[in-house]
Each structure stands twice: as structure tokens, then as C-alpha cells.
Amino acid sequence: MTPRKVEDGFRILVAIDVSGELTDSECKLDLTKNEAIRKLGNSIEREIEDIANTGWQAVNRLNADLPGFAEKVHRKYPNEWKKIKGNWSEQFPKLIIDPQVRVSVIRIGLSHKPIKQDRSDIEG
Incomplete structure (x- = not known):
């Protein structure tokens, strides 16, 4: 958490860095593609x-002030x-937070390409 002075008070930059492993997935995204993993990360962000x-x-x-912004x-x-x-009690409600989230999917566990069913295969 980093405060920044602005015209009428403070803005608090809240940097949130998350990394994790996707252990199992039944989503429709093809997680073998980097673009799909990026989409998933953006959604989590x-x-x-x-x-x-x-x-x-x-x-x-x-x-x-549970987050300790005054400090x-x-x-x-x-x-x-x-x-x-x-007059911190008057200043506190005027604070603006700016959460900046970065998610990194470091590993993919059990996932597979989504199964695309062709209607002709089912009907034929």
C-alpha cells in the first residue's frame, strides 16, 4: 500500500500480486493456449x-482505518x-483506493482441450 498526495487528499495504491496453480478445470477455454490463460487471469484480476x-x-x-492507511x-x-x-476521521472517508491487481497462473494441472461436438456426429 503506497499513499500518493493528490489535490484534496490522498490516493492509496494497493498492489495485489497473486500467483497460483490451476489444478483442475472444466471451463470451456482451451487452457493449452496462452491467450486463454491470459483471459482467465484477467477475469480473476x-x-x-x-x-x-x-x-x-x-x-x-x-x-x-483497518488497513492502517494513517500509518x-x-x-x-x-x-x-x-x-x-x-482531523484524520474527516480525511479518511475521502481517501481513494487504486487497487492494481496482477495475477500469474504459474502452472496448469489437470485440464484438456474443450470437447467440441459437431451436430453431424451426434445425428449421423
Whole structure:
């Protein structure tokens, strides 16, 4: 989490790096192709970004600095912090988070090319 000073407050860059192994799949994507794996990774990235934004909305409603953003701002901008620490509860809800998610699928386990059925094979 990295704070950045903006015009009327702070923006928090939240870098989320995820890597994992796809152990089994029944999806319709052909996971033997790099493009399909990229699509899958992009889909996972969007899902994680949605989860991060939903979590931020919940924390913001509670006006509770559970992620510890005050400490991050204090460390990176100590002079600015001296000016705003007295009204942090007013500054906190104005924070903007910028989740940047990167997903790496490091290995594919049990997967196969999707079976494409030709209607003529079934009917013939």
C-alpha cells in the first residue's frame, strides 16, 4: 500500500500480486493456449479488484482505518501528516483506493482441450 498526495487528499495504491496453480478445470477455454490463460487471469484480476473495492466500501462506511492507511500516510508524508492528523476521521472517508491487481497462473494441472461436438456426429 503506497499513499500518493493528490489535490484534496490522498490516493492509496494497493498492489495485489497473486500467483497460483490451476489444478483442475472444466471451463470451456482451451487452457493449452496462452491467450486463454491470459483471459482467465484477467477475469480473476477483475474479481479480486471488485473484492478490494467492496472491502474498502465496508471499511469506509465504518470509518475504521483497518488497513492502517494513517500509518502509511504518516511514514511517507510526515510534514503533511502533522497538518491532518487532528482531523484524520474527516480525511479518511475521502481517501481513494487504486487497487492494481496482477495475477500469474504459474502452472496448469489437470485440464484438456474443450470437447467440441459437431451436430453431424451426434445425428449421423
